[in-house]
Amino acid sequence: MSRRVVRQSKFRHVFGQAAKADQAYEDIRVSKVTWDSSFCAVNPKFLAIIVEAGGGGAFIVLPLAKVWQIPDYTPMRNITEPIITLEGHSKRVGILSWHPTARNVLLSAGGDNVIIMWNVGTGEVLLSLDDMHPDVIHSVCWNSNGSLLATTCKDKTLRIIDPRKGQVVAERFAAHEGMRPMRAIFTRQGHIFTTGFTRMSQRELGLWDPNNFEEPVALQEMDTSNGVLLPFYDPDSSIVYLCGKGDSSIRYFEITEEPPFVHYLNTFSSKEPQRGMGFMPKRGLDVSKCEIARFYKLHERKCEPIIMTVPRKSDLFQDDLYPDTPGPEPALEADEWLAGQDAEPVLISLRDGYVPPKHRELRVTKRNILDVRLPSGPRRSQSASDAPLSQHTLETLLEEIKALREQVQAQEQRITALENMLCELVDGTD
The missing domain is CATH 2.130.10.10 (YVTN repeat-like/Quinoprotein amine dehydrogenase)
Known part of the structure; x- marks a missing residue:
């Protein structure tokens, strides 16, 4: 048989x-x-x-x-x-x-x-x-x-x-x-x-x-x-x-x-x-x-x-389903790859889920068009534009944006109040 x-x-x-x-x-x-x-x-x-x-x-x-x-x-x-x-x-x-x-x-x-x-x-x-x-x-x-x-x-x-x-x-x-x-x-x-x-x-x-x-x-x-x-x-x-x-x-x-x-x-x-x-x-x-x-x-x-x-009864992290996997961080610069270097992908663990890194150190040998730029305000110095923004700088920018939003909101409220006063004066004149 x-x-x-x-x-x-x-x-x-x-x-x-x-x-x-x-x-x-x-x-x-x-x-x-x-x-x-x-x-x-x-x-x-x-x-x-x-x-x-x-x-x-x-x-x-x-x-x-x-x-x-x-x-x-x-x-x-x-x-x-x-x-x-x-x-x-x-x-x-x-x-x-x-x-x-x-x-x-x-x-x-x-x-x-x-x-x-x-x-x-x-x-x-x-x-x-x-x-x-x-x-x-x-x-x-x-x-x-x-x-x-x-x-x-x-x-x-x-x-x-x-x-x-x-x-x-x-x-x-x-x-x-x-x-x-x-x-x-x-x-x-x-x-x-x-x-x-x-x-x-x-x-x-x-x-x-x-x-x-x-x-x-x-x-x-x-x-x-x-x-x-x-x-x-x-x-x-x-x-x-x-x-x-x-x-x-x-x-x-x-x-x-x-x-x-x-x-x-x-x-x-x-x-x-x-x-x-x-x-x-x-x-x-x-x-x-x-x-x-x-x-x-x-x-x-x-x-x-x-x-x-994949159905599993346990709620624990399944190591066999999730080996370390390629993350978003590059292993080489463009010039290094062009010069003949090879590198395997930088792996990350998914045990706690993927969490983007807060402090990302970039090595840029040439000016990078994709670097973060300020949308308005004073222009940064050339040395600052060639370097990535630090976490401290990002937090400072967020605080400034929040403060500006509050100022704009206060100004809009003031404008509304003045418009109401103007309407009252016009009605009184009539």
Whole structure:
């Protein structure tokens, strides 16, 4: 008699649930651009969504905290003037990706088939890769320390690129034989996970070893659909979530060192199709509820949070679910990375939840456009503008702002009283 052995995994029972209606963001006109993008980005504080607008290029930023303080001294306003404008592409930009460990290094790729790496703090072009892709670039992904790139292109070629050397170190033609767009991401083990289509238009996923691109480590057919699969990867749990454009489901798989290497876990299903998806960084999750992933699903006019949890009976911190995870602090300066240095991400503990550091020491060798500036008042000295604001300075500014608000309020009350006196005098004259 044969005995079926069930694979042991703490993620076999990941439970997905949509947030309550009062936690969704309503009346948002999500962009109708046909570019295969997630249209959404999220961090522990804010949610950014590309919205429909004449000429394109508009986005809305919403705070994740539902308790808002409406100021009484000035209304909220649209921001039309950017801090900095980066000009270098000749056609529309469709891909943006921050370097995982170097400060202010931003990658952009556009319809001109060019990849540019910028130092956003100074506005400089660090590197330009303009002769590696003969056609439209579908996806770009950094590896864990930002030393390599994985790209996919309309020419059906998967490339591994060393951006600082400007070299393609490995490539694989037709990792998926279909003509529809392909996506590629690095895994924690250094493998490449891909999504694409077969020659018969079936959606397919693959796992590849960049040191041997001849044969896939794993290759699985999924279903027949035209929706491009967008992969979101969590290196802490080694789970990849697949969100298809136009699908009403999220499928998730665990990647391991054991055959078949890509293990199906489960599917979260809902009634409405998704137009895009945002993925919360690990430090933005609620560890007290064993939350291991959170998505922000875009509908036609709504954004809906979807929470993934691992059921646990204990209320204690679950060490196995939350190893130290990459935090927001960079490990390198832009110039150090450009000079050839590599560093792994700076890890933080989530045992007490993520708490932003109060005293952040920055090492800036050049003037940084993104440094905090005073909106008005006396101009700071050049030496002060090159250094980050200390906690003491921030507290002083907050106290000054509070005092000014009180003065403005007192003046408004005085103006109201004078207007009333004027009205009384006019009435008496009549």
